[in-house]
Amino acid sequence: MAAEKIPTPTLPINGEGDNPLPRGRGRLGGGAVDDLDETDRRIINALQGGFPVCERPFQQAAETLGLDEQTLIERIEHLLAQKVLSRFGPLYNADRMGGRNVLAAMAVPEDRYEAVAEAVNALPEIAHNYRREHALNMWFVAASDSDATLEAAFRRIEQETGLPVYRFPKEREFFVELKLTV
Amino acid sequence: MNAPESGLILDAVDRQIIRATQAGLPLVPQPYHAVAAQLGLAAGEVMARIERMQAAGIIRRIGLVPNHYALGYSANGMTVWDVADDRAEAMGEQVGRLAFVSHCYLRPRHLPAWPYNLFAMVHGRSRQEVAGKVAVIAALLGDACHGHDVLYSSRILKKTGLRLTD
Numbered sequence: 001m002a003a004e005k006i007p008t009p010t011l012p013i014n015g016e017g018d019n020p021l022p023r024g025r026g027r028l029g030g031g032a033v034d035d036l037d038e039t040d041r042r043i044i045n046a047l048q049g050g051f052p053v054c055e056r057p058f059q060q061a062a063e064t065l066g067l068d069e070q071t072l073i074e075r076i077e078h079l080l081a082q083k084v085l086s087r088f089g090p091l092y093n094a095d096r097m098g099g100r101n102v103l104a105a106m107a108v109p110e111d112r113y114e115a116v117a118e119a120v121n122a123l124p125e126i127a128h129n130y131r132r133e134h135a136l137n138m139w140f141v142a143a144s145d146s147d148a149t150l151e152a153a154f155r156r157i158e159q160e161t162g163l164p165v166y167r168f169p170k171e172r173e174f175f176v177e178l179k180l181t182v
Numbered sequence: 183m184n185a186p187e188s189g190l191i192l193d194a195v196d197r198q199i200i201r202a203t204q205a206g207l208p209l210v211p212q213p214y215h216a217v218a219a220q221l222g223l224a225a226g227e228v229m230a231r232i233e234r235m236q237a238a239g240i241i242r243r244i245g246l247v248p249n250h251y252a253l254g255y256s257a258n259g260m261t262v263w264d265v266a267d268d269r270a271e272a273m274g275e276q277v278g279r280l281a282f283v284s285h286c287y288l289r290p291r292h293l294p295a296w297p298y299n300l301f302a303m304v305h306g307r308s309r310q311e312v313a314g315k316v317a318v319i320a321a322l323l324g325d326a327c328h329g330h331d332v333l334y335s336s337r338i339l340k341k342t343g344l345r346l347t348d
Contacts, residue, residue, distance in 0.1 A: 085248055091241065092200060093241070130339060166295075
């Protein structure tokens with residue numbers, strides 16, 4: 001959808017940028033993008049969607065990339081192991097399953113940050129969690145096919161941490177899609 | 183459970199398939215057959231149900247999900263805007279059309295702490311790049327906007343995506 005919106009940035013220089021993430025959990029080894037060869041790049045640019053549903057989907061996808069089936073499988077395995085990819089497979093949309101994604105945020109005291117992150121992340125409903133630089137310094141998305149499950153997860157976080165969870169359910173969605181090019 | 187937007191009611195078998203594939207497809211030559219074998223289903227049925235879920239929008243897409251950071255998009259800015267209520271809908275449409283905005287939503291304010299109602303995600307390879315894009319949004323919103331902020335992410339604490347738990 002909305003293919004005209006896809007940005008086509010050029011390849012970044014190794015490790016540059018003014019926002020180095022702190023090392024530790026969630027931090028990637030530097031220069032991951034520099035380790036990608038031409039074949040990796042073609043795979044990443046071509047396979048962010050459209051993976052076929054058929055008997056031999058890797059073979060079919062490989063043919064359009066001029067690769068053989070086993071090479072494509074091994075490349076994807078490697079990119080996952082390197083954490084260049086976070087996942088390979090169907091991307092499910094909770095909204096369309098009768099449930100919702102709800103964004104929420106908390107103002108977590110620094111000395112409790114790790115413990116609160118653990119408590120939040122332990123809940124399976126929490127799909128993403130990011131530290132952000134603001135008084136509200138923890139932002140997470142809870143996803144479920146049931147509103148009641150989401151609300152129970154938020155209440156449990158409030159009970160376990162004693163901190164208020166600010167809910168930011170979307171009232172209107174204008175656009176969702178991002179395709180990265182390397 | 184709410185009425186699904188898609189009009190497709192998922193049954194127990196669909197949900198088994200979702201649970202078996204939400205963390206990823208098996209990396210084998212016949213991944214749908216592998217899922218079918220694991221669930222005791224026919225491969226044809228698994229593929230038909232996946233295609234049905236795809237047509238209904240329950241599956242957004244099938245493919246690889248890149249890690250922004252590993253691809254050099256290290257500046258991840260959640261830009262938030264306090265936009266006059268009577269103009270928020272129209273302005274949101276316009277901001278959402280900008281090529282560099284990947285997600286754009288209206289969300290509730292939490293006054294007095296949080297006056298912002300329009301959220302737009304902007305990714306870039308540097309904060310400087312993101313700041314340039316923020317200036318474009320600010321110019322577009324003009325006097326409809328009473329204030330804004332940019333919240334950069336400094337750490338991924340979790341990123342797993344949807345997980346069905348039952």
